[in-house]
Amino acid sequence: MRLFAFLAALAFAGAATADAEFTLTIRDHKFEPAELKVPAGQKIKLLVVNEDDSAEEFESHELNREKIVAPKGRITVIVGPLEPGRYPFFGEFHIETAQGALIAE
Amino acid sequence: MFAALLLVFREVLEAALIVTIVLAVTRGVPGRGRWVLAGVAAGVVGAITVALFADGIANAMEGMGQEVFNAGVLLLAVAMLAWHAIWMSQHGRELAAQMKAIGGAVANHTRPPSVLIAVVALAVLREGSEVVLFMYGLSAGGTSSGAQAIGSALGLVAGVAVGALLYFGLLRIPMRHFFTVTNWMVVFLAAGMAGQAANYLVQADYLPALKQKMWDTSWLLTNQSDVGNAMRALVGYDAQPTGIQVAFWIGTAVLIALGMKSLGRAKPAPASRGGVAPEGSPVAPT
Numbered sequence: 001m002r003l004f005a006f007l008a009a010l011a012f013a014g015a016a017t018a019d020a021e022f023t024l025t026i027r028d029h030k031f032e033p034a035e036l037k038v039p040a041g042q043k044i045k046l047l048v049v050n051e052d053d054s055a056e057e058f059e060s061h062e063l064n065r066e067k068i069v070a071p072k073g074r075i076t077v078i079v080g081p082l083e084p085g086r087y088p089f090f091g092e093f094h095i096e097t098a099q100g101a102l103i104a105e
Numbered sequence: 106m107f108a109a110l111l112l113v114f115r116e117v118l119e120a121a122l123i124v125t126i127v128l129a130v131t132r133g134v135p136g137r138g139r140w141v142l143a144g145v146a147a148g149v150v151g152a153i154t155v156a157l158f159a160d161g162i163a164n165a166m167e168g169m170g171q172e173v174f175n176a177g178v179l180l181l182a183v184a185m186l187a188w189h190a191i192w193m194s195q196h197g198r199e200l201a202a203q204m205k206a207i208g209g210a211v212a213n214h215t216r217p218p219s220v221l222i223a224v225v226a227l228a229v230l231r232e233g234s235e236v237v238l239f240m241y242g243l244s245a246g247g248t249s250s251g252a253q254a255i256g257s258a259l260g261l262v263a264g265v266a267v268g269a270l271l272y273f274g275l276l277r278i279p280m281r282h283f284f285t286v287t288n289w290m291v292v293f294l295a296a297g298m299a300g301q302a303a304n305y306l307v308q309a310d311y312l313p314a315l316k317q318k319m320w321d322t323s324w325l326l327t328n329q330s331d332v333g334n335a336m337r338a339l340v341g342y343d344a345q346p347t348g349i350q351v352a353f354w355i356g357t358a359v360l361i362a363l364g365m366k367s368l369g370r371a372k373p374a375p376a377s378r379g380g381v382a383p384e385g386s387p388v389a390p391t
Contacts, residue, residue, distance in 0.1 A: 054242030061329055065308060067171055068238060070160035076168030078310050093239050095108050
């Protein structure tokens, strides 16, 4: 019985910390949406989908992330738990247009 | 054009700094230029291969393939650098003495240690794959791709030039301190790489960060600045390191230093250390 309780507790803990998932799309070297609201205080899974024919690098100094997205490829970026605030990110290969931010609240 | 110049410059510089350190620690080894060039060439081939499979790598390991791959490449380089640093602590003194004696060429050492050539190849592979993907994007079209190609070429030249500057700066170090300095640079290089590897594993959610931000020295030197970027490549500088990054940095540096100390002394002390040689021995090098 104790084992069951333990397993149930584990399962519950697993469910409680399940990552929230969000998608960012790169199209014509721009992020869509350019501003993405995410919950603060928990781990977040970002799916970055590149619909362009050229590679991009998803980069954020504030989030301390740097990851290449192949042409027509997709990547997963795990961030957080974040404190409430604005976390800008950009596409390093097309920095003039590929700008965006996560808004954690 | 400037964006391209900056991007290529940064990636090339990071690899060039590592190549520079390898060139410095292999000073006096005959034919090392050719071996290092071979390492660079292997790295370029590797970078193109990695770029070709970028999507496959990214999708491996439940989407965390890129992080795990980067961490693996870094940790492999760390192991090789550690091995070399410990090896040099045993043989560096002899090498320096020999170089002094025969004017800059080491006789009983026909080629540079292959681990260092591998480190060169891994550095070029890691930094180069990004440049390859970027350049491929340029060649795929776009209005300003000509100017961007020129920018990329200038970035490449500038990155190599800064590496060369560091190299000639290092050559000014007096010979009796030279291998001590370069060997410590290898230790810090390895420690910095281990820290970065830890961060990749945090990003992949394989390791806990322990603390997201141990401290913040952005007021002094930001990660984005060129100096900050160069310091990251050389010693693993990070203005906002995670707890585990700091732990890996210190752990790696301490382990290699301990290895150098214990194994470096495991060999019987050479006569010049004073143990065997009679006092005032005329052969004792200064």
